[in-house]
Amino acid sequence: MQTVIHVQSLNKSFGGKQALFNLGLTVDAGEMVALIGPSGSGKSTLLRHLSGLACGDRGLSRSRRPATSDAGQAGAVHILNRCVQSSGRLDPDVRRLRASIGYIFQQFNLVGRMSVLNNVLMGRLGRLPRWRGTLGLFTAEDRELAMASLERVGLADRAWQRASTLSGGQQQRVAIARALTQQAELILADEPIASLDPESARKVMDILRDINETDGKTVVVTLHQVDYAARYCGRVIALKSGRIHFDGAVDALTGPFLNELYGGDLDASLMLPESRMPRAPRRALDLVAA
Template identity: 55%
Template structure:
């Protein structure tokens, strides 16, 4: 099995004496869908940002490889990290859309690494590129809102637009940082269903950070739990019993066990185009 992500001995210190990441080692194979689980402040978002090359680890600290290429090592970004980022789609908690622009323009930004600079300045895209954008919006179920400004859509719709952006980007690895944290259960279900279908039907590797065990159990077969910047569990969600969570997290376990799972199965959506 090819390796999508390999992290070795990665540490990050923001405050002297307090590590945000503490000697993290992690391997994710291509085609896996993995949940990073943990209470607030456990290091989930920090780890995702290191994988994407937004942040460097401590000097002399470990390495991060994506698709067999270094993102960073020894506290320094790889020289070709910008080229590698074109293979990594990032779904932010707060969508990162430009509210005043149409949904299509926001999604088309996923193609900018393949578009000449002069075309990106004038927002000029070919018919084929716009068709691929519409196909991506259809795949996440929001193509009928294509012409609307992003700010007019609900939070769940905006998050699915952010996922569509990774589809037109043709990302081989999708990192989703708490993508359902601010959504109601119905919208959260649609977002998680969309990520799961991309993983299942396109074979895209997906790593999603969550703080709800029940949602992790529904959507993923592997959970990597973090606490105080350390990997404290790596295995199936079924073994993460309330007793084990309380043993690992103490009082913080209530944040992970709290209700928040989707309440019903989502309505069928169109299959993703291969």
């Protein structure tokens, strides 16, 4: 099994406060992994480091490293057996690697005044010469791929509509279509359903799971909604205070475990699928239509 993500001894500090502590993990090809944990646990920070949008600490020499701290170690992130960053420095070739990493933001990251189709075509920029991308010189094949991606997320009929006129759920599906057009091997989704209503959230998660199961793409998604993690993902990585608190099968998401992770005053039963429901059945993708 190919290792898609390999993180080793990753540390990150902001203004003297450490956000990630000597973090290490691996994710294999074809996995769909949920990152869960309380706010401030390091989920989004980790995702940004995987994509090269943030760089870890450079580390201290062993002689200057506090004996009681796991901070200061020089970490590394490799994606698809290629270096994203090492020892607090981005790899010089990271732009090429980003073409294989689809990043889905919580707030969609679309250009509102542009058409839906042109937003989706932005997924091709990492695979084009800079001059062609700057001039917007997309080929007929690029446009066919973009339209096929919009068809897949149920929004082909909105291709010429301004992105700003779409609902939040529709905009997030446009962002997924952009990642499909990018032909990314790894999909990183940072709280993609945090601001969506339940039905829109279901559509987005259905599409992400279809990309994982049908296309075999590796998907890592950060979620506050633990019930969605339990229904859609086979593996869960729980972060707490910048450290990996748990890494294992979704069946370990019991009430006592969630109380420990999120706090003892929480009614953890409200965070799990009713009666420990099995993973939600796949639905035909025509249900994603608005």
